[in-house]
Amino acid sequence: xxxxxxxxxxxxxxxxxxxxxxxxxxxxxxxRRDQFMFAMAVGFKNxxxxxxxxxxTSGFFNVDDLREEDTALINSMILFKNKSxxxxxxxxxxxxxxxxxxxxxxxxxxxxxxxxxxxTYWKRFEKEVRDMYSDLSSxxxxxxx
Amino acid sequence: xxxxxxxxxxxRQFRDLKIQFDKNMxxxxxxxxTGKTNILNAINxxxxxxxxxxxxxxxxxxxxxLNAVDAAKDNKEPVTVRVxxxxxxxxxxxxxxxxxxxxxxxxxxxxxxxxxxxxxxxxVKKVDxxxxxxxxxxxxxxxxxxRFFPEGIKEFFFFDGERLDRYFxxxxxxQISHExxxxxxxxxLERIKERLxxxxxxxxxxxxxxxxxxxxxxxxxxxxxxEHDVMNGRMKKCKxxxxxxxxxxxxxxxxxxVIPDVEKLAEERSRLKExxxxxxxxxxxxxxxxxxxxxxxxxxxxxxxxxxxxxxIIKEKRKRKEIPPPAVPSLxxxxxxxxxxxICGRKFGPRSKEEKHVKDLLSxxxxxxxxxxxxxxxxxxxxxFKEKIKQFEEDIQKITRDIxxxxxxxxxxxxxxxxxxxxxxxxxxxKIAGWHEQLKKFEExxxxxxxxxxxxxxxxxxxxxxxxxxxDKLNKELKKEEKVKDLRKYINxxxxxxxxxxxxxxxxxxxxxxxxxxxxxxxFSELMWKxxxxxxxxxxxxxxxxxxxxxxxxxxxxxxxxxxxxLALSFTMALHKVSGFDAPIMIDxxxxxxxxxxxxxxxxVLSKLSKEKQVVLLLTPDDYRNVGKFWxxxxxxxxxxxxxKDEKEVRMEVL
Numbered sequence: 001x002x003x004x005x006x007x008x009x010x011x012x013x014x015x016x017x018x019x020x021x022x023x024x025x026x027x028x029x030x031x032r033r034d035q036f037m038f039a040m041a042v043g044f045k046n047x048x049x050x051x052x053x054x055x056x057t058s059g060f061f062n063v064d065d066l067r068e069e070d071t072a073l074i075n076s077m078i079l080f081k082n083k084s085x086x087x088x089x090x091x092x093x094x095x096x097x098x099x100x101x102x103x104x105x106x107x108x109x110x111x112x113x114x115x116x117x118x119x120t121y122w123k124r125f126e127k128e129v130r131d132m133y134s135d136l137s138s139x140x141x142x143x144x145x
Numbered sequence: 146x147x148x149x150x151x152x153x154x155x156x157r158q159f160r161d162l163k164i165q166f167d168k169n170m171x172x173x174x175x176x177x178x179t180g181k182t183n184i185l186n187a188i189n190x191x192x193x194x195x196x197x198x199x200x201x202x203x204x205x206x207x208x209x210x211l212n213a214v215d216a217a218k219d220n221k222e223p224v225t226v227r228v229x230x231x232x233x234x235x236x237x238x239x240x241x242x243x244x245x246x247x248x249x250x251x252x253x254x255x256x257x258x259x260x261x262x263x264x265x266x267x268x269v270k271k272v273d274x275x276x277x278x279x280x281x282x283x284x285x286x287x288x289x290x291x292r293f294f295p296e297g298i299k300e301f302f303f304f305d306g307e308r309l310d311r312y313f314x315x316x317x318x319x320q321i322s323h324e325x326x327x328x329x330x331x332x333x334l335e336r337i338k339e340r341l342x343x344x345x346x347x348x349x350x351x352x353x354x355x356x357x358x359x360x361x362x363x364x365x366x367x368x369x370x371x372e373h374d375v376m377n378g379r380m381k382k383c384k385x386x387x388x389x390x391x392x393x394x395x396x397x398x399x400x401x402x403v404i405p406d407v408e409k410l411a412e413e414r415s416r417l418k419e420x421x422x423x424x425x426x427x428x429x430x431x432x433x434x435x436x437x438x439x440x441x442x443x444x445x446x447x448x449x450x451x452x453x454x455x456x457x458i459i460k461e462k463r464k465r466k467e468i469p470p471p472a473v474p475s476l477x478x479x480x481x482x483x484x485x486x487x488i489c490g491r492k493f494g495p496r497s498k499e500e501k502h503v504k505d506l507l508s509x510x511x512x513x514x515x516x517x518x519x520x521x522x523x524x525x526x527x528x529x530f531k532e533k534i535k536q537f538e539e540d541i542q543k544i545t546r547d548i549x550x551x552x553x554x555x556x557x558x559x560x561x562x563x564x565x566x567x568x569x570x571x572x573x574x575x576k577i578a579g580w581h582e583q584l585k586k587f588e589e590x591x592x593x594x595x596x597x598x599x600x601x602x603x604x605x606x607x608x609x610x611x612x613x614x615x616x617d618k619l620n621k622e623l624k625k626e627e628k629v630k631d632l633r634k635y636i637n638x639x640x641x642x643x644x645x646x647x648x649x650x651x652x653x654x655x656x657x658x659x660x661x662x663x664x665x666x667x668x669f670s671e672l673m674w675k676x677x678x679x680x681x682x683x684x685x686x687x688x689x690x691x692x693x694x695x696x697x698x699x700x701x702x703x704x705x706x707x708x709x710x711x712l713a714l715s716f717t718m719a720l721h722k723v724s725g726f727d728a729p730i731m732i733d734x735x736x737x738x739x740x741x742x743x744x745x746x747x748x749x750v751l752s753k754l755s756k757e758k759q760v761v762l763l764l765t766p767d768d769y770r771n772v773g774k775f776w777x778x779x780x781x782x783x784x785x786x787x788x789x790k791d792e793k794e795v796r797m798e799v800l
Contacts, residue, residue, distance in 0.1 A: 041443075089519070133446060
């Protein structure tokens with residue numbers, strides 16, 4: 001029996017934002033799944049989960065397109081947010097939380113893109129990633145390891 | 146000797162013209178088409194009966210002036226075309242060379258056409274100081290021309306400026322040898338040689354009639370000599386081709402010396418463009434790879450707190466032994482189904498307390514199992530994410546290094562392309578490619594002719610040996626044959642005389658050659674403005690002319706138009722001095738092949754020359770504008786030729 005829900009959805013207003021990010025920004029050459037995952041990551045990092053006002057039920061991509069690593073990331077995010085593993089059994093909840101983070105994340109991405117000049121997005125993103133790495137490397141947990 | 150005047154009567158554009166030469170230097174100006182070159186043609190026609198410098202336009206026109214044709218009545222009055230050249234010798238004798246041709250004007254289809262009525266007549270009138278006149282005709286008149294203006298070297302009196310420039314490009318050793326022969330005035334020796342040769346041939350044939358064996362050998366000998374002459378002719382032709390090719394090769398090499406090797410650069414540019422394309426593709430790929438790396442790692446890093454927390458939870462559960470689950474659900478399912486506990490062995494009934502307990506336990510474990518299953522499923526990927534992150538620094542640095550390297554390469558290639566473009570700016574690539582092609586073509590001609598020359602020489606040498614052997618054979622046969630004893634004596638005498646004459650001729654020519662070199666080099670160093678560039682010119686054994694640069698190399702092919710002109714003038718002056726011919730020098734457009742700074746030098750050289758020799762220059766007004774300022778107006782006279790309104794006649798004005 002297929003998991004219910006069987007697709008991840010986005011807000012109707014998010015479609016053009018994703019298209020813009022594909023055309024001009026970091027989501028070039030990425031499929032819908034990867035676009036969603038990235039937006040979700042941004043939303044999660046910035047603790048910016050938004051309720052979908054106009055949820056498009058046609059779906060952005062199918063659940064079956066998820067790879068094992070994507071499921072792992074989504075579940076780890078849910079675990080982190082809820083601090084309890086039981087919510088993992090509620091797939092509907094999982095999808096809902098993921099969609100909220102993605103909804104918030106895509107808006108943040110578009111804002112970031114607007115703030116950068118053409119061609120410099122990747123430079124800024126590289127800096128952000130390097131900074132994140134630097135933070136991770138210097139965190140007590142990593143030092144303990 | 147000096148030319149006093151030239152008169153023209155109905156000769157081409159000159160219906161009735163007289164040019165007086167009362168100074169040592171005269172300048173005749175005229176725009177294109179006014180007949181300057183026809184003055185040279187007129188003199189040549191007068192002296193030799195030919196017009197070697199006729200333009201294509203003039204070739205279509207009759208010799209007779211067109212206005213004279215129009216004015217003549219049909220068939221009634223012949224029109225005379227006449228050109229006279231008046232000279233004064235050193236002993237004050239006047240010599241008038243005159244050529245006249247009579248034409249009848251015939252009406253044809255409403256047009257008048259001149260038809261030659263009487264062949265041109267040539268006379269020479271000599272008048273001494275006392276007024277005694279002597280008129281020479283036919284061969285005597287021709288001999289008189291040879292005295293003053295030998296036809297064989299007329300190009301050294303009457304120059305076409307362009308030909309002057311080409312002279313040293315095209316003159317072969319044989320040409321120069323011929324000119325030296327003429328100057329040496331040893332035609333008599335040549336005639337003696339020819340006569341002796343003919344006599345020896347006759348005597349040999351006579352001997353052959355007495356003895357068929359002798360005839361056979363003599364015939365064979367003659368045949369071989371003919372073949373030898375043919376081979377010589379071919380060798381001469383090759384030599385000429387080699388010389389021309391060498392001149393052209395030097396010319397193109399000189400042109401290309403200061404020009405970058407356009408072909409090579411263009412090739413390199415094309416290659417670099419290709420390489421740059423490849424590097425750019427690699428750069429693009431690597432950039433995409435980097436973006437991908439950042440994308441994936443960035444995503445993972447953003448989830449990192451969740452990853453860490455999840456792994457911590459899993460670790461905790463493992464510590465608490467919740468992973469793996471304490472009981473396997475299938476065991477409990479079995480117990481419920483059989484209503485028999487496989488652990489303690491107790492049986493229980495449906496809807497019993499024990500059944501409910503087992504059901505509750507099963508429900509709890511199942512739920513816990515699902516969770517554990519999910520946790521276990523995510524554990525491995527999350528661990529691998531952590532490992533992946535550890536590699537980030539190394540991976541990003543490697544890719545960044547590669548990208549920078551490609552960028553550097555692209556920059557360096559672009560720099561080289563820009564440099565090549567700079568080199569090629571202003572150069573007509575097509576034209577230069579054409580020069581390279583021409584150079585290659587002449588190099589091929591040179592090589593081919595060198596090869597052919599070698600083959601012909603080898604054959605000629607072989608024929609020479611054969612001729613020698615046949616001569617010996619013939620001598621032996623002549624000795625054997627008693628009947629031809631006397632003939633043999635004459636033949637031997639003839640041969641010895643021939644050898645002596647040949648030696649004398651060669652000795653004289655060698656002497657004349659040396660004199661020309663000495664005299665010519667004196668002139669050259671006097672007239673040449675570049676005092677430290679050229680060492681000397683010389684004529685080699687084959688009578689080819691060479692010009693040696695002070696650095697030691699052959700410079701004839703690379704000198705400028707102006708320098709070539711000075712060299713030609715020096716050579717001419719040397720010829721005149723050595724030969725004793727005192728004729729004036731007349732040059733049509735002497736600055737035709739000279740441009741820039743050398744114009745002044747050549748102008749001054751001509752002015753200098755006029756101090757010792759009569760010089761007549763035919764110039765365009767543009768030429769005059771460039772050079773007139775270098776001449777003292779007091780020492781020369783200038784005339785201007787002007788076309789009449791109907792363009793059928795040229796008049797002259799004194800300036």
